[in-house]
Amino acid sequence: MKTLITLLNIILVVSSIQCQNQSKNGNIEKNVNVNTQKTKIEKIELTEQTRGFHTIMTFTPKSKTSSFNGEEKQSPMASSDWERITQQAAAIDLSKISTLEAPTTGRHSDQAMIANLMITSNGTTYTSASFDSGNPPKELKSLYDEFQRKQ
Structure with a gap:
């Protein structure tokens, strides 16, 4: 039993x-x-700056805007390009983007430009912590590389 x-x-x-x-x-x-x-990505912006230089690349569903030291150029955004970029952005935990650590610190002594990514999703803008231009945190690398291909 x-x-x-x-x-x-x-x-x-x-x-x-x-x-x-x-x-x-x-x-x-x-x-x-x-x-x-x-998650609805509305705008993604990459800024890179140092003394004397300032670049901004802004992507929206309809356009790509590039600014170098205030001189602005705008072109239409292909829907396939926007789709690839938003897929990369959607893979990032936006709530933690400001706490991601940069792998290098050259920006602290003007060895590299200071870079930031800003992603606007559902009306909220999420800004990354600063990182060296060309060397983003690993979580942002795919999105950053996609920006570099679109320059």
Whole structure:
């Protein structure tokens, strides 16, 4: 009789664990879909500056604007380019972008231009911590490289 009760307890515990794991995985998948639907990138801007030089590249769904020391050039943005850029931006945890650590510190002594990325999503602008131009934090590298290809 004791073995029968023990066996039933084991079966109940195992079956309840299985149910909990399935529901947790289902929730994760639902959260990913909800987050993907909620994130709408409206504008992405890269600024790079040092003494005497200041560049700004701004991408929106319709246009690309480049500014070098105040001289501005604007061109239309191809929808395929915008799609690639927004995919890179959507992969970044925007709430943590300001805390990402730069791998180098050349900007502290004018060895490199100071760079910042600003991403506007759902009406909120998220600004990265400063990093050396050409050497962003690893979490921003794909997006930064995409900007460099579009110059």
